[in-house]
Amino acid sequence: MTDARIIDGKAVAASVRDEISSRAAGLLDAQGIRPGLAVVLVGEDPASQVYVRNKDRTAEACGFNSIKHTLDAATPEADVLALVETLNNDPAVHGILVQLPLPKHIDESKVLRLIKPEKDVDGFHPVNVGLLTTGERDHALVPCTPAGSLVLLKRTLGDTLSGQNAVVVGRSNIVGKPMASLLLQESCTVTVAHSRTRDLPDVVRAADIVVAAVGRPEMIRGDWIKPGATVIDVGINRVPAPDLGEGKNRLIGDVAFDEAVQHAGAITPVPGGVGPMTIAMLMANTLTAARRQLG
Ligand code: GUN
Secondary structure (H helix, E strand, C coil): CCCCEECCHHHHHHHHHHHHHHHHHHHHHHHCCCCEEEEEEECCCHHHHHHHHHHHHHHHHCCCEEEEEEECCCCCHHHHHHHHHHHHCCCCCCEEEECCCCCCCCCHHHHHHHCCHHHECCCCCHHHHHHHHCCCCCCCCCCHHHHHHHHHHHHHHCCCCCCCEEEEECCCCCCHHHHHHHHHHCCCEEEEECCCCCCHHHHHHCCCEEEECCCCCCCECHHHCCCCCEEEECCCEEEECHHHCCCCEEEECCECHHHHCCCCCEECCCCCCHHHHHHHHHHHHHHHHHHHHCC
């Protein structure tokens, strides 16, 4: 079998960002509104710092106001809640994102539940989760990584998702569960597999579409992939790479790419697959939130 088509998430994300930039420029011209995205980072987790910097830069590049709040790791929970409340009430802020994970002394769910659902550009508030699962996507804000994964699937498969067997590996609130809801809405037959799933290789072998979101480097092997299946690898795992030099790391996915590429019909690389789409969809959500808040 010939090697899989490589799904170029970087290129798709660039085209999504271009579209958003021009729509944001239109909004500014027509209504004098510039979408505002507030990102809250508590602590100094290095991976979170990289993500937040990328979000900040991309928002600026799209013509948004980007407001970054960096708080000390020891900030009391009450101060974080007070900041969220201030941002909820600030009319220049259309989207609020609190970077996860939060330090242990802060109740994550309490913070996320305080964000106004119409400003919840991560789509993590129970109101948005509810709207997504009841099929009211037009009123919801949908989590960025699964939304971006669906865009890649649609660009790859066109209008053929209906009836396909989709296996989502991973059941997180950030990716696995919302991904399953989105695929169900596209009329896929959806299986959510996880660490307790029995005979995982055989479950994956039945999939026309595999979405891997477990956070375990190269856990999904090539011979688990049905010939011709579409593989979306959400994993971003940093592993030591002594071949690149002492102390160097490289990013790899949850799928053993070199093996899977020989079985799949199409596959996302890591990096350059789902990653760039996540930030592009955050911009899309912020623009959507700004337009909806106009009334
Ligand atoms: N940490 C890892 N992924 C995410 C995400 O999608 N949103 C937020 N807020 N934090 C994260």
